Amino acid sequence: MKLVTWNVNSLKVRLPQVFQWLEMNPVDVLCIQETKLTDDKFPQTEIEAAGYHVVFTGQKTYNGVAIISRHPMTDVQKNNPLFEDEQQRIIAATIEGMRIICAYVPNGQALDSEKYPYKLSWLAALRDWVQAEMQTYPELALLGDYNIAPDDRDVHDPAAWEGMNLVSPPERAAFQALIDLGLSDSFRQFEQPEKTFSWWDYRQLGFRLNKGVRIDHILLSKPLAERCTSCVVDRVPRKWEQPSDHAPVIATLNPR
């Protein structure tokens, strides 16, 4: 069982790459963020024609999330029922007995932006909802673009980033609050190469110089964490022509 999160930065632009990547990587569940498509423009027919199930919720220009799955999905939930939000940033479904939550956490922009308190309150509400979901679904995976680098190891130059958005103590505390629910950062369950990141700036040769941050994560409840055998970042599609600025993160789980 392979679970993936990938911020594609426009599904309209990246759909051919998503198909190419899925051909190379026959995974079970692919959580996508930043589709940037309203539901009437979502490529549902194409994805289903390729043999996948798909659920999605989007808006114009910004945000938008989707789950592409080899297996049928039930109990689809769009957005956090505990948090009024016009922005389409969450979709969840039950797949093969697992609760899969696909989340696009607000960026926050900067610590003095009005988007920063929105990010923190959004994360607090996410924590509360995930806590409730874990009571119903012991097998739960929270996948997405968290827009948080949990640790200095997750930043190419921690000194340069100190006190910035993505690494600030309140954001890291919000990430830890999710861990404290009993979730495991699957990436950190294993020995990893140093300076492994999931996002690189398009500018300043960010990818070539590996000036990145690890902000895309797969958090697993205990029954899933115990079955997890690896978690890796796939840098390959970041090298393609016209790439997303994010790379996919893949967690592999043993069968029950």
Add this chain to the structure above:
DNA sequence: ATGGCTACACATTGTAGA
């Protein structure tokens, strides 16, 4: 030096991303 790149929209510049 708040620049640099990419995507999007009531587009030819402004906003957002991270």
